[in-house]
Amino acid sequence: MSTAILDPKIAPPFREAVLPVLRNPMLRKNVAHATQVIQNKRAKLVAEKTDWQELRSAASAIRMHVLENLGAYLEQFEERCTAAGGVVHWAADADEARAIILNLLRQENATEAIKIKTMTSAEIQLNPYLEAAGITVHETDLAEIILQLGKEEPSHIVVPALHINRSQVREIFSRTMGLKDLSDDPKELTGAARHYLREKFLRVPTAISGANFLIAETGSVAVVESEGNGRMCLTLPETIVTVVGIEKVLPRFQDLEVMLQVLARSATGERMNPYTSLWTGVTPGDGPQRFHVVLLDNERTSILARPKERQTLKCIRCAACMNHCPVYRQTGGHAYGSCYPGPIGAILTPQLMRMHHAESLPFASSLCGACVEVCPVKIDIPAVLLDLRADAVNIERKQAKRAFDLMYIGLRVANTVFARPWIFHTAQWFGRIGLSAFTGKDGWIKWLPGLGSRWTENRDLRGLPKQTFHEWWAARAKETR
Amino acid sequence: MNASVETRARILGRIRSATERVAKAPTQLADAYAALPRTYVRRGQKSNESKLELLIERLREYDAEVVECLEAGLASSIAAQLAASGKLVFVAPAGLPKEWLVSGFDWKIDHGLPAAEIELVEGVVTGASCAIADSGTIVLHHSESEGRRVITLLPDWHLCILRASQVVETLPEYFDRFSKPPALVTWVSGPSATADIEMTRIKGVHGPRFLHVILVRDETQDA
Numbered sequence: 001m002s003t004a005i006l007d008p009k010i011a012p013p014f015r016e017a018v019l020p021v022l023r024n025p026m027l028r029k030n031v032a033h034a035t036q037v038i039q040n041k042r043a044k045l046v047a048e049k050t051d052w053q054e055l056r057s058a059a060s061a062i063r064m065h066v067l068e069n070l071g072a073y074l075e076q077f078e079e080r081c082t083a084a085g086g087v088v089h090w091a092a093d094a095d096e097a098r099a100i101i102l103n104l105l106r107q108e109n110a111t112e113a114i115k116i117k118t119m120t121s122a123e124i125q126l127n128p129y130l131e132a133a134g135i136t137v138h139e140t141d142l143a144e145i146i147l148q149l150g151k152e153e154p155s156h157i158v159v160p161a162l163h164i165n166r167s168q169v170r171e172i173f174s175r176t177m178g179l180k181d182l183s184d185d186p187k188e189l190t191g192a193a194r195h196y197l198r199e200k201f202l203r204v205p206t207a208i209s210g211a212n213f214l215i216a217e218t219g220s221v222a223v224v225e226s227e228g229n230g231r232m233c234l235t236l237p238e239t240i241v242t243v244v245g246i247e248k249v250l251p252r253f254q255d256l257e258v259m260l261q262v263l264a265r266s267a268t269g270e271r272m273n274p275y276t277s278l279w280t281g282v283t284p285g286d287g288p289q290r291f292h293v294v295l296l297d298n299e300r301t302s303i304l305a306r307p308k309e310r311q312t313l314k315c316i317r318c319a320a321c322m323n324h325c326p327v328y329r330q331t332g333g334h335a336y337g338s339c340y341p342g343p344i345g346a347i348l349t350p351q352l353m354r355m356h357h358a359e360s361l362p363f364a365s366s367l368c369g370a371c372v373e374v375c376p377v378k379i380d381i382p383a384v385l386l387d388l389r390a391d392a393v394n395i396e397r398k399q400a401k402r403a404f405d406l407m408y409i410g411l412r413v414a415n416t417v418f419a420r421p422w423i424f425h426t427a428q429w430f431g432r433i434g435l436s437a438f439t440g441k442d443g444w445i446k447w448l449p450g451l452g453s454r455w456t457e458n459r460d461l462r463g464l465p466k467q468t469f470h471e472w473w474a475a476r477a478k479e480t481r
Numbered sequence: 482m483n484a485s486v487e488t489r490a491r492i493l494g495r496i497r498s499a500t501e502r503v504a505k506a507p508t509q510l511a512d513a514y515a516a517l518p519r520t521y522v523r524r525g526q527k528s529n530e531s532k533l534e535l536l537i538e539r540l541r542e543y544d545a546e547v548v549e550c551l552e553a554g555l556a557s558s559i560a561a562q563l564a565a566s567g568k569l570v571f572v573a574p575a576g577l578p579k580e581w582l583v584s585g586f587d588w589k590i591d592h593g594l595p596a597a598e599i600e601l602v603e604g605v606v607t608g609a610s611c612a613i614a615d616s617g618t619i620v621l622h623h624s625e626s627e628g629r630r631v632i633t634l635l636p637d638w639h640l641c642i643l644r645a646s647q648v649v650e651t652l653p654e655y656f657d658r659f660s661k662p663p664a665l666v667t668w669v670s671g672p673s674a675t676a677d678i679e680m681t682r683i684k685g686v687h688g689p690r691f692l693h694v695i696l697v698r699d700e701t702q703d704a
Contacts, residue, residue: 030679037680054521061517068503071496072510084664090489142686143677159677166678186678190686197687202596218662228634228673228688235630236596246492251514253662257653258521260668271539272616272670275688277630280664285593286629287665297492305499 004153004334007125008353011337013360015458018335022458027163031155031332034162035323041269042320042374049265058258060378063314066249067304073216073249074295080219084281086291094124097296101126101208101241102133104292108239110135110206116223116230117141118210119157119317120243120296122339123352126208137208138200140229142193149176155333155341158267158319163332197229207233207288211244212316213259214293217252220280221293224263226273234277239290246295247304247313259316262376266318299352308387312347314377319344321371321381327364336361343371347384355391362388406451425470432464439463523657525615525650532614532650533696539617543671544684545692555642558695559583559606562640566693568603572632576625581606581642591632599631604638605689610663611655612648618670619643619694620655622663630667639689644697 005011021027046052066073078088091097105113113130115137121127127137127148139148143161147154150172154160161169170184173192182192209230213222221242223230234240250259256278264273282291303309322328322342333341338349338358346361353359362385371381397408417423438445445461447453455461467475497504505513525532537547550558560583563571570587572594582588589602608626612619619641621627633639649655673688684690 034680037676051521054518058517058519058521065514065517068500069505069510069513070500071493071504072507074496075493089485090492092488092492096488140687141677142675146677159680161677162680166681169678186681187683189678190675190683194686198600201687202600215662218664220662220664226673227675227686229686231630231634231667232687235634246496254656254660257656258519261521261652268676270670272613272618272668274670274672274674276666276668278663278666280662283623283665286623286631295492297495301492301495301499304496 004155005337006122006153006334006339008338008349008358011358014335014337014364015360015454017337018331018458021331021335026165027332028330030163030165032329034156034159035329038159038269038323042265042323043269045265045269045271049261055258055262056376056378059262059316059376060314062250062255062258063316063377064311066251067247067310067313070246070249070304073251074246076216077214077219077249078295080217081214081221081281081293082219084219086219086281086293089292089294091294091296091298093298094296097124097243097294097298098126098129100294101243102130102135104239104241105130105135105206108206108290110239112136112138112200112204113206113208114138114140114200114204114233114237115144115207116209116225116233117144117160118208118243119339120210120245121208122154124243124296124298126243138197138204140197140201140233141225142190142227142229145193145197146172149173153334154339156319156322157317157340157342157344163334197232201229201232201236205238207237207240209233209240209242211242211248211293212263213256214244214249215251215253215255215278216249218280220253220278222256222276222278224260224273224276226268226275228275231275231277234279235287237288239292240288241292241294243294243296245313246297246300263316263318266320266374266376299354302354303351309347309351309384311379312344312351312384314379315344315348316377317344318376320374320376321379324370324374326366326368326370331364336364343381343385344379347381347388350388350392355388355395359392359395362386362392410451428464428468432466435464521653522651523653525654527614527650529645533645533648535650536612536614536617536648537696539614540671540692540694543617543692545617545671545694547694547696549696549698551698555695555697556580556583559640559642560585562693562695563604563606566604566638566640566691568638570602571604571606572599572602572628572636573606574608574626574628574632577606577608577628578626591628593629594632596631596635599635602636604640605632605636606640606642607633609641609643609647611658612643613652613655614648614650615652616670618652618668621667621669622659623665623667630665633667633669634688637685637689638691638693640693640695642695642697645699648696 089100146161155163166184174182211221212224264270325343328342336345340348350358367382443463448456540547572589610620610622672692675686676682
């Protein structure tokens with residue numbers, strides 16, 4: 001169904017990648033519906049919380065404190081987790097993380113693994129790597145199973161299949177599970193997934209998970225979920241391998257009193273998600289008896305080193321920013337060319353790529369600031385976007401012949417024009433005449449030639465008004481005199 | 482594992498140099514943590530009675546069934562719930578009080594039952610460690626009376642017995658009550674659910690589809 005490419009190294013730039021989406025009314029309808037539902041639910045539950053801003057301040061301060069003292073807290077986590085029977089591994093990049101995980105699965109003689117939804121594993125593109133090594137990976141989150149069976153890509157970090165509607169799910173399930181009489185009732189579709197996965201939960205002895213939080217004080221790991229597939233994967237297998245970014249640590253168990261309150265409300269508009277599991281190393285007689293944590297750097301330390309960009313790592317992956325983003329709500333997730341879409345993806349992905357790829361993403365924003373208003377850990381996404389835009393332009397400028405690029409010449413001309421009122425007014429006059437040829441009866445410009453097409457290929461432009469503000473002001477002064 | 486030791490040192494080195502201007506000295510870390518702003522609501526303002534009412538309301542919003550009883554009526558309340566479920570085979574944690582194992586049903590006591598056997602059981606009866614009224618959350622620490630995690634996961638029907646004294650109003654109150662962190666915790670807020678298909682909430686993907694709660698009132702508690 002989808003031709004989305006979520007590898008930032010090969011994905012097309014944002015303004016090219018959005019085109020198929022903008023021309024797909026069904027996809028846009030699905031995305032708009034889902035984001036509207038979550039927005040409404042979140043707004044209702046945030047409004048009932050009298051201390052919402054205080055919770056955000058605390059969550060933001062805790063996360064920043066962790067990042068500033070990350071070394072100390074990670075070492076503490078490692079020590080306590082190891083003492084409780086866990087094994088801690090360190091991976092500098094995606095290659096190392098994948099190799100460590102494959103090696104652990106080989107030690108278990110695993111030919112299959114069940115998996116809890118984890119964005120970190122998508123970041124390191126774990127599934128295709130394991131499949132190529134002969135290990136069958138079974139996703140167990142309902143949305144992830146829809147995507148896996150439908151050979152689709154995720155378009156959201158909390159509800160990854162939000163771009164797929166019930167009749168499309170019915171088609172995927174009836175085809176891949178061999179259920180001819182399946183209806184498109186979500187209840188029946190969910191029942192089909194329950195039945196399909198139960199056998200795998202009971203049979204496959206090796207599981208892979210991500211983590212929402214690591215607790216330094218105790219060496220514990222917390223996973224937040226809704227369906228219970230997480231609990232299945234954390235409880236039934238003999239071995240669990242958890243892959244997690246180094247930034248996910250919290251100092252103390254008690255910090256969850258803040259994080260759990262802000263996370264569920266922001267992510268799904270619930271007072272609390274149905275299930276949150278916390279485990280500490282290995283508990284004799286209860287759950288997996290072999291437990292490995294893979295701590296992943298993958299450029300997080302480079303983000304940490306830049307004071308303004310550091311806050312990117314405060315993220316707790318609630319997805320509120322994308323649900324409220326006017327750009328994401330039009331384009332959905334695939335155009336971002338990464339498993340991390342939306343405003344957080346627009347700042348995280350290019351940094352994970354050290355600006356070598358995905359450098360178009362910081363421009364995929366109107367800088368309206370809706371994201372920072374809803375962010376439960378107060379990441380100033382527009383500030384980071386602007387800083388990364390400067391990076392992208394600086395890199396582009398250094399490339400050969402860029403000085404003669406039409407865009408740069410245009411901007412230099414604009415610089416001169418905007419600084420001198422008389423040239424500006426003359427240019428306005430010419431502009432109005434020039435653009436009138438392209439302006440439709442409805443006052444919108446839908447197509448422009450040359451450099452102007454860079455704007456109009458993705459969005460319409462308001463035609464210039466018949467009268468400028470200056471002219472209106474002068475006329476008004478004359479009238480009232 | 483030389484490569485691994487080297488990677489660890491390299492990552493920690495990168496973290497140290499990235500944060501050298503802002504990281505606190507080890508002796509000051511605890512003070513810096515203690516100084517973090519925590520001006521959010523810690524303690525609820527409700528009376529004991531309205532706190533319990535809030536919990537019941539929240540649980541019912543999740544489609545959980547809630548009944549109340551007095552300590553003296555607990556065994557008969559359990560019997561009534563089990564009978565109404567229409568189920569016969571129940572698993573119980575090893576430490577469940579004997580008087581809760583009401584007669585007339587087939588009880589499997591979990592002394593490490595294999596998962597395949599628990600899968601065949603129709604329901605489970607357990608205690609709990611705490612409940613949080615504000616979010617309708619039941620907290621299991623998987624002690625002797627709450628059982629291993631698997632027994633409250635595979636059966637489709639869960640009866641949880643909760644004492645009024647175990648109910649707190651806010652999440653921070655829970656953390657105040659258990660300042661020594663437990664090794665295993667499951668926070669349960671209603672039955673398993675998903676909204677992955679068109680944001681339509683569907684009850685019961687995995688895990689118990691039916692959650693029943695008996696709230697045991699203790700007459701000596703404050704009114």
